[in-house]
Amino acid sequence: MRIPRIHTPEALAPGEHTLAGNAAHHAGTVLRMNAGDRVVLFNGDGLDYPAEILEAGRKRLTVHVESPHDPGTESPLAITLGQVMSRGDRMDYAIQKATEMGVTAIQPLDSARCEVRLNPERERKRLKNWQQVAISAAEQCGRARIPTIHSPMKLADWLTHCDDAVRLVLHHEGQPVRGQDTTPTSVALLIGPEGGLDDSEFDAAAEAGFAPLALGPRVLRTETAPVAAIGLCQWLWGDFQSSGKETAE
Incomplete structure (x- = not known):
């Protein structure tokens, strides 16, 4: 099963983060994700941030972010x-x-x-x-x-x-x-x-x-x-x- 990718404007680093706004709405309401589910976060800095959901609500998403990596999807041009x-x-x-x-x-x-x-x-x-x-x-x-x-x-x-x-x-x-x-x-x-x-x-x-x-x-x-x-x-x-x-x- 493909792991969902969710954008957030927040700065990301390994550790626990609480996200709001569109990221929380998308995970909790649109995708109906729950604690224990996997997600990939990104904020436009060129890196993917794998994470595990600790708590998913309509207005708040708490995740544990792991080490980021470059997904290699950008063109050299x-x-x-x-x-x-x-x-x-x-x-x-x-x-x-x-x-x-x-x-x-x-x-x-x-x-x-x-x-x-x-x-x-x-x-x-x-x-x-x-x-x-x-x-x-x-x-x-x-x-x-x-x-x-x-x-x-x-x-x-x-x-x-x-x-x-x-x-x-x-x-x-x-x-x-x-x-x-x-x-x-x-x-x-x-x-x-x-x-x-x-x-x-x-x-x-x-x-x-x-x-x-x-x-x-x-x-x-x-x-x-x-x-x-x-x-x-x-x-x-x-x-x-x-x-x-x-x-x-």
């Missing part, structure tokens, strides 16, 4: 996903799958054809929701780090800050990405909105060093494209990279 915001649950899906695929950071973007407009209150609520989506995805997929989800910003502003070794923008008329003689340490992926980026935005991305990337003859939806693109990057330079390649800073 730092991937930043620049995702233009989409409506409904499409953005949630993109964040969930990007977390599962191993991205380091997610930058929600506003572009000319973006149909999402957030006032400060809505932005705060969406950020909180996106962070919880990422946490739940990390619990499920075995990651001990949670991607950083930045506050939304204008596409033009983000382009001026990107300095990743490889920069790619999804475009159905682009070229297939190919391996390199050296393995990059970081990649930035730019995914447009449901209506696509406009010509001026593609030009700005090109000026910022983004190469157009095609993922086959079909046009992918805005929430599907990052999954395919991240998987390709992980195959070429990340999770499945060959040990014989040099590394490019």
Whole structure:
């Protein structure tokens, strides 16, 4: 039986700990765990903390934490996903799958054809929701780090800050990405909105060093494209990279 993984924002170390909030609710109410059950805790520091439950209630979880270990689930490739915001649950899906695929950071973007407009209150609520989506995805997929989800910003502003070794923008008329003689340490992926980026935005991305990337003859939806693109990057330079390649800073 798989041991449940539960996130907590608390600092962890071997010994007895009492946790509250979502961790206690998830263990005691959602999973209906009891004293003696095993759980793996993580707080985003890159380590898993095996623990035995001493007491499980609806509002409080007491555990005995054992020695932590690195689960080895992080990619050697730092991937930043620049995702233009989409409506409904499409953005949630993109964040969930990007977390599962191993991205380091997610930058929600506003572009000319973006149909999402957030006032400060809505932005705060969406950020909180996106962070919880990422946490739940990390619990499920075995990651001990949670991607950083930045506050939304204008596409033009983000382009001026990107300095990743490889920069790619999804475009159905682009070229297939190919391996390199050296393995990059970081990649930035730019995914447009449901209506696509406009010509001026593609030009700005090109000026910022983004190469157009095609993922086959079909046009992918805005929430599907990052999954395919991240998987390709992980195959070429990340999770499945060959040990014989040099590394490019």
